[in-house]
Amino acid sequence: MAPAKRAAAAPKKAAAATSEVTPEPKRIDFRGIEFTLPEKMPGSLLWDFSDLESTDDATAATMRMLESLLGRDQYLAARRKVVEEGIPFDEIEDVIGELMASIFDVYGLDLGKQAASGAS
Numbered sequence: 020m021a022p023a024k025r026a027a028a029a030p031k032k033a034a035a036a037t038s039e040v041t042p043e044p045k046r047i048d049f050r051g052i053e054f055t056l057p058e059k060m061p062g063s064l065l066w067d068f069s070d071l072e073s074t075d076d077a078t079a080a081t082m083r084m085l086e087s088l089l090g091r092d093q094y095l096a097a098r099r100k101v102v103e104e105g106i107p108f109d110e111i112e113d114v115i116g117e118l119m120a121s122i123f124d125v126y127g128l129d130l131g132k133q134a135a136s137g138a139s
Contacts, residue, residue, distance in 0.1 A: 045125045049118050050100050054093045060126055063087045081115065088122050 045056040067084035074080050086094040097118065106114055123130035 047118075047121045047125055049097055049121070050104065052096055052100055054089055054097075056088065056122065056125060061087055081119070085115065085119060085122075088119075 042058055045058065047054050047056065064084065064087055067080065067087050070080040070083065071077060085097070089097065101111065101114065120130050
């Protein structure tokens with residue numbers, strides 16, 4: 020192959036290699052709603068975990084963590100789904116725990132039930 024043709028082919032090969040490496044978005048299903056998650060967990064989770072460990076209000080810290088993972092729009096969609104299904108207060112901790120566990124599972128992490136629900 021002539022040097023000019025090789026030079027022209029190099030960017031095409033690099034673009035093809037890059038497109039092959041692009042990971043699929045992480046997705047989970049929450050009661051019939053598909054949520055798309057970031058490729059990697061956001062760094063802000065460090066603060067969320069710290070808040071969870073250092074506060075007496077584990078529920079608020081857990082909800083902030085959930086919003087960090089889902090993003091504001093999907094967080095609100097999850098809330099609307101809970102309202103739509105009429106999930107009672109005495110069951111919501113388990114539902115949120117299941118959602119958190121499925122999120123962590125898609126990243127290959129095991130989140131214990133107590134941590135997922137914010138219980139101590």
